[in-house]
Amino acid sequence: MKEREVKPAEGKLGVMVVGCGAVTTTFMTGVFMARKGLAKPIGAMTQYDKIRVGKGAEQKYLSYGEIVPLSTLDDIEFATWDVYPQNAYQAAMYAEVLKEKDIEPVRVELEKIVPMKAAFDKNFAKRLDGDNVMEGKTRWEMVELLREDIRRFKAEKKIARVVVIWAASTEIYVPVYEPVHNTLDALEKAMKNDDREHIAPSMCYAYAALTEGAPFIMGAPNTTVDIPAMWELAEKTRMPIAGKDFKTGQTLVKSGFAPIIGTRCLGLSGWFSTNILGNRDGLVLDEPANFRTKEVSKLSTLETILKPEEQPDLYTDYFHKVRINYYPPRNDNKEGWDNIDIFGWMGYPMQIKINFLCRDSILAAPLLLDLCLLSDLAARAGRYGIQRFLSFYLKSPMHDYVKGEEAVNNLYQQHTMLKNAIREMGGYEADEEMD
Secondary structure, three states: OOOOOOOOOEEEEEEEEOOHHHHHHHHHHHHHHHHOOOOOOOOOOHHHHEEEOHHHHHHHEEEHHOOOOOOOOOHHEEEEEOOOOOOOHHHHHHHHHOOHHHHHHHHHHHHHOOOEEEEEOEEEEEEEEOEEEEOOOOHHHHHHHHHHHHHHHHHHHHHEEEEEEEEOOOOOOOOHHHHOOOHHHHHHHHHHHOOOOOOOOHHHHHHHHHHOOOEEEOOOOOOOOOOOHHHHHHHHHHOOEOOOOOOHHHHHHHHHHHHHHOOOOEEEEEEEEEEEEOOHHHHHOOHHHHHHHHHHHHHHHHOOOOOOOOOOHHHHHEEEEEEEEEEEHOOEEEEEEEEEEEEHHOOOOEEEEEEEEHHHHHHHHHHHHHOOOOOOHHHHOOEEEOHHHHHHHHHOOOOOHHHOOOOOOOHHHHHHHHHHHHHHHOOOOOOOOOO
């Protein structure tokens, strides 16, 4: 075992969440309830997963916190930004994800969390109508106000370190535009020139976080930090970035099931995925321009696992379709259907059908916890730029597409990347190869 080089997790960890809706309030309520011993943080790998370290007689299985210095649930202080002014208790009740009996015991804690004004542009989320927004501000002014919010939060709550995570709605699709997105200098000029076409509000949050020494995590499929200019900023500030799009339901299933087809050398004719969802996320995604952003993210998973260039007999010209349908009666209880047409020996067809009736925020909440704790760990370990080891948690993992790098979407390979990063930060050797 090598000498550990990770700074200790001393002091409070500030978790600043963009968005105070169903996912965020479920996350915060669960943390508060777990602190009181009234609930368990099930689904959080930082709290439950164990990793094998050492070999031979020294082999043992340890939790993440036994291998690396992680912040605890007691260390966390929350703050949020949202277009709606309701406090976290009101927002949790409105979301109707959790039962009242699971919210009331931490009502006092939730009521103290009142969203700060959001950096918002209605053109990027036309279905949202909140008035708790920065009125008439340029993109650069938004950045400056967000930086002030971060500094004020740290000072008032005596925070040692901050992580900023996006759990707000999906913005309209912003294609990478090289004259603005390829260099940090060009990005800053566009912000100062109030370029509202190429600078999404989410980019203001990311820029503010990184320049204030906070890792940034993109939990939606927004382009935000998936551009060379932001990679340059992350290198300059020596801060971790991760994204994009929390991998909760259908894509989790896809990234786990597609490797079964590939490993067994079965062929694929088509994979049709559809969802019905009724919460605010579903409402926003009912807008075609916003759905396009999500569609790009969800479509990218399969093509990097079942590759026609590697197995032309099995994966040439398969049809892959993804749909999301807004259906208010379901609220946060998302239903995902996957209809998979495969073929086997001598080309004979078969079908697989998966029906996942999931609770979107219940699956997302532990991802927020893990991503915040592990991004904070990465920063203390001196890791900066794209954190590929966090791909396990994300639908469309960031990668350096400029250099032709391909994202790793195979769930089992992603788990290997995650475990090896934890081992290395804990002073142990990586001992699993990823094919």
